[in-house]
Amino acid sequence: MIYADCAATLPVSPPVYEEVCRVMKECWGNPSSIYSAGRQAKNIIEDARERCAALIGAYPDEVFFTSGGSESNNHAIKTTFLSAKSSENTSPRIIISATSHHSALNAAGAVKEQGAEVTQLYPDKDGLLPLSFPTADDTVLLSAELINNETGVIQDVKSLSDRAHGCGAVFHADCVAALGHIKIDCHAMGLDIASFSGHKVGAPKGIGILYCKRGLKRHSFIHGGGQERGIRAGTENTAYIAGLAAALEENARSLEEREKNLLSQKECLIRTLGGCFPDMRVNGSTQRSTGGILNISFEGISGDELVLMLDREEICISSGSACAAGALTPSHVLRAMGVKQAGNAVRLSFYSPLGEDERDRLCSCIIRSVQKIRETGGINLS
Numbered sequence: 001m002i003y004a005d006c007a008a009t010l011p012v013s014p015p016v017y018e019e020v021c022r023v024m025k026e027c028w029g030n031p032s033s034i035y036s037a038g039r040q041a042k043n044i045i046e047d048a049r050e051r052c053a054a055l056i057g058a059y060p061d062e063v064f065f066t067s068g069g070s071e072s073n074n075h076a077i078k079t080t081f082l083s084a085k086s087s088e089n090t091s092p093r094i095i096i097s098a099t100s101h102h103s104a105l106n107a108a109g110a111v112k113e114q115g116a117e118v119t120q121l122y123p124d125k126d127g128l129l130p131l132s133f134p135t136a137d138d139t140v141l142l143s144a145e146l147i148n149n150e151t152g153v154i155q156d157v158k159s160l161s162d163r164a165h166g167c168g169a170v171f172h173a174d175c176v177a178a179l180g181h182i183k184i185d186c187h188a189m190g191l192d193i194a195s196f197s198g199h200k201v202g203a204p205k206g207i208g209i210l211y212c213k214r215g216l217k218r219h220s221f222i223h224g225g226g227q228e229r230g231i232r233a234g235t236e237n238t239a240y241i242a243g244l245a246a247a248l249e250e251n252a253r254s255l256e257e258r259e260k261n262l263l264s265q266k267e268c269l270i271r272t273l274g275g276c277f278p279d280m281r282v283n284g285s286t287q288r289s290t291g292g293i294l295n296i297s298f299e300g301i302s303g304d305e306l307v308l309m310l311d312r313e314e315i316c317i318s319s320g321s322a323c324a325a326g327a328l329t330p331s332h333v334l335r336a337m338g339v340k341q342a343g344n345a346v347r348l349s350f351y352s353p354l355g356e357d358e359r360d361r362l363c364s365c366i367i368r369s370v371q372k373i374r375e376t377g378g379i380n381l382s
């Protein structure tokens with residue numbers, strides 16, 4: 001099997017799996033218990049917090065463990081709205097990137113129903129968000145993704161953050177798709193709140209981080225026993241937290257080398273496939289993007305159809321983000337960029353580069369499938 005859908009999820013990496021199992025077996029105490037089995041679990045968590053913080057350019061007390069990217073995005077948007085609303089601003093304004101992940105867009109939709117003014121920020125045709133746009137004094141939050149999970153486009157978050165701070169708003173960055181591909185420094189990038197998820201970098205699903213800058217007013221998201229310094233109650237998932245720290249460390253060791261090779265792999269894929277199909281379109285900037293994600297479309301070819309054809313060859317690619325797939329609605333990201341036939345797009349995504357043989361097989365299978373669909377009119381999707 002060739003797995004080219006790493007932006008959807010990754011298998012748990014073997015050393016991470018070992019660490020998770022070890023902690024589950026040996027350190028199962030409740031981290032809130034004051035006897036030694038509890039303190040042992042607590043130590044694991046605080047050690048992981050320090051290691052994670054160091055890898056994302058944060059202080060340990062700015063790192064809160066959550067269940068993943070969706071929860072962190074919901075937390076960022078909903079609690080910022082609640083804090084603002086309770087301080088006399090009756091309809092706080094939220095500006096959100098139109099190409100955000102659904103967990104952020106739908107959280108913004110939920111606070112809109114509670115009175116927020118929500119404005120979507122549209123990218124240019126290359127997927128890049130504008131750096132100058134109207135803001136109003138009642139803006140409380142600007143939210144955007146650092147790397148888009150469908151196109152791989154890298155946003156200029158430092159400038160977006162400056163823009164947000166210029167009107168007194170908080171800046172939130174969804175860093176989930178960026179983790180593992182570019183070096184993230186929450187402090188240097190001017191982030192106030194940021195979201196991270198473990199399962200896109202080899203940790204288990206259901207574990208992630210909410211970064212919240214020191215001094216920022218924090219609202220509780222899950223009320224209960226006061227874990228995670230009161231903002232996210234619930235007995236901590238000690239084993240997955242340890243696994244997350246291990247995954248981030250493993251990832252950081254290989255990051256530069258991997259990304260360099262992914263960028264040349266991306267060039268090679270574009271050259272090979274584009275050479276065969278002059279009508280192939282690359283969606284999203286190739287200048288400002290990660291090598292890990294390639295979004296392409298072929299004139300007249302349904303993305304879903306191509307995904308299913310390749311599945312027969314044991315090749316996994318995607319026709320959009322996994323969370324929206326199945327619905328057969330064309331990507332909101334590509335539509336926001338003004339891509340006309342968004343339903344024609346497929347996404348190839350990688351954590352580390354394929355071997356040369358695999359890359360060749362991937363290309364020849366795509367070429368054969370596209371030709372076959374064009375010759376036969378394709379397979380019946382219904």
Ligand SMILES: *Cc1c(COP(=O)(O)O)cnc(C)c1O
Nearest residue numbers: 068069070101149174176177197
């Ligand atoms: C995967 C993803 C999420 C959701 O993270 P989960 O941990 O699966 O909830 C959010 N944002 C982006 C950009 C993603 O790629």
